[in-house]
Amino acid sequence: MTNSQKQKKQESGKRELPPTAWAVLGLLSFPGERTGYELKKWADSSLRFFYWSPAISQIYAELRRLEELGYAASARSGPEEVRAKRRYAITEAGREALAGWAGGTADAGPPVLKHGLLLRVWLGHLAEPERLRAMVDEHLERTRGELAAVREALAEAGEVPEWAFPALALRWSERQHLAELELGEALRTDLAALDGPAGVARQADGDAPTPG
Amino acid sequence: MTNSQKQKKQESGKRELPPTAWAVLGLLSFPGERTGYELKKWADSSLRFFYWSPAISQIYAELRRLEELGYAASARSGPEEVRAKRRYAITEAGREALAGWAGGTADAGPPVLKHGLLLRVWLGHLAEPERLRAMVDEHLERTRGELAAVREALAEAGEVPEWAFPALALRWSERQHLAELELGEALRTDLAALDGPAGVARQADGDAPTPG
DNA sequence: TTGCCCATGTAATTTGTTACATGATTTA
DNA sequence: TAAATCATGTAACAAATTACATGGGCAA
Incomplete structure (x- = not known):
């Protein structure tokens, strides 16, 4: 240490x-x-x-x-x-x-994200391209559902003045989900570009340099 | 159950x-x-x-x-x-x-986010507005650093054709951090709007409390 | 010769989940 | 009256962290 x-x-x-x-x-x-x-x-x-x-x-x-x-x-x-x-x-x-705790000077620390889809994309060499595309589409669909849920919560909180801060956080979340949707669309495009024209190596084996 | x-x-x-x-x-x-x-x-x-x-x-x-x-x-x-x-x-x-596991038909599940700053925003009624603003600024600064780290990783992975999928995930992450930056800016604006008009009126300004 | 990075591991503890058990109240 | 929801809790276990212990190699 x-x-x-x-x-x-x-x-x-x-x-x-x-x-x-x-x-x-x-x-x-x-x-x-x-x-x-x-x-x-x-x-x-x-x-x-x-x-x-x-x-x-x-x-x-x-x-x-x-x-x-x-x-x-x-x-x-x-x-x-x-x-x-x-x-x-x-x-x-x-x-x-x-x-x-909430209003002190202590650092909130970095946000932590655990994105199962992205891990699978990172491991894309192990899956069929079409399966990967399907996963992205499922993710987009779910994200749309989540966005709707956020907006539902926002509709409730938005009315009450006491919920101003929770509404603020939910507004952030609404935007975050919209961004997630755009990120997913871009990912789908990148995936297609990887699969389509050049037909980039999908073979698992063969030698390669070590990362790091 | x-x-x-x-x-x-x-x-x-x-x-x-x-x-x-x-x-x-x-x-x-x-x-x-x-x-x-x-x-x-x-x-x-x-x-x-x-x-x-x-x-x-x-x-x-x-x-x-x-x-x-x-x-x-x-x-x-x-x-x-x-x-x-x-x-x-x-x-x-x-x-x-x-x-x-990675290429099977099993659902990757929804991404999970743990965003300490947002919890504090949600709990905004407990903190000084200026402290909240400082937290958002710290977050923006850290996010910029993270974005730089993502780009560094991308610079390494982007070269090697074997790292095409990892590079794709990192590209997603780069965009995600850019979105996080925009989200943070919007949050700062919303925070100011909440603090400004309802708070002490500044005589010289009159109305139009929303900054660009 | 001090301190950092490399490298592996154990022990104690905490955090958190799943499964189970129980029963009241509400709704179809 | 059956099912769903409300409501609280225990037990077993799994996941994960922190602290600690150890030691080699290397560079200022």
Whole structure:
């Protein structure tokens, strides 16, 4: 390990919360009390588009941790019921901690993309050209569906003045999906150019230089 | 659990490999033998931009699994050394399995994006407007750096005809970063529009708060 | 001779998923 | 009254990271 990397280590005893915890707390930072189930559904129609879509079990786990930390508080509906419906709300401590995380000077870090189609394009020498083209077309179709979902969410959020920032993020996401569509079209063109005129080498073997 | 979700369950005994295993095998699918260390460096200058950047320990673990499955084979340099340098190559079985995965009819699934800046924008009500603007600017600066890195990788791959598909993916990534830059600029504009007219009125300006 | 890069690996821990179990309420 | 949705949770496991340990080769 290099020295510069060493300097990135944590010295503090209290360990940092993972992004998921902050995201859950972030959902809670908007007015109202809600259940874990509701949080999950909400995330799937908002944060999913640019950040995160966790398993429901993960939401419940994070809510328990947040409550332990005093960042969230819950009230069950039935008095002494086992596993009763539980509505969560953010606490003052939670709001402060979240504001420190979201509005602090710490770097948000680079966006991380995991694009399965692109990995397959990168590995294009292993697939039939027509199969590759079909994958791109499927991707375009799905992206159109996603764009529609973003716009649906935007139609809801766009009305309410309290949702101004979420609407902003969704607007970004709308543009991002439009760009993804253009990227897909360009990819299809590039793919055709590779396959069509010159008929570039699709053979797997034969020697070649090592990368790097 | 709904019925439609139930149908997605696996019935097969042999469990599917995670994407990381296929990505490592994918790196190995290009001619030449290489060490885990080299694989990591290569991934960080290629797949990182659109798919994946694993911990080095994860690479070593996957290589061991791949060898156990008979998908990869290794040869150590020193004869009986402990922990000697180990160069890996893909096997025929590995190539077949990979081709089945990458070129098969299975859906690549939707791309997943984790954009820390956007989460913070979504949570904009918790931060100072100027801090938010600074974050966007930092993001633009970093994206410019990433774009330069993509182009550097492209300059290397673009020459060799064997790297035609990797070059295609990198070309996609170049365009994607250009789009990300435009998205960031638009976000800055939207942010200013949100902050400007509703905030303190500047008497000299009057109206027309949207900058070019 | 210090420090960086190359190179491989183990251990501990955390994060996150899938599968399972349970039951209430709502809708067709 | 059957099915879907709402709602919470546990258990097992898989994936992945961080920290640590080790040591060779090379260059300022």
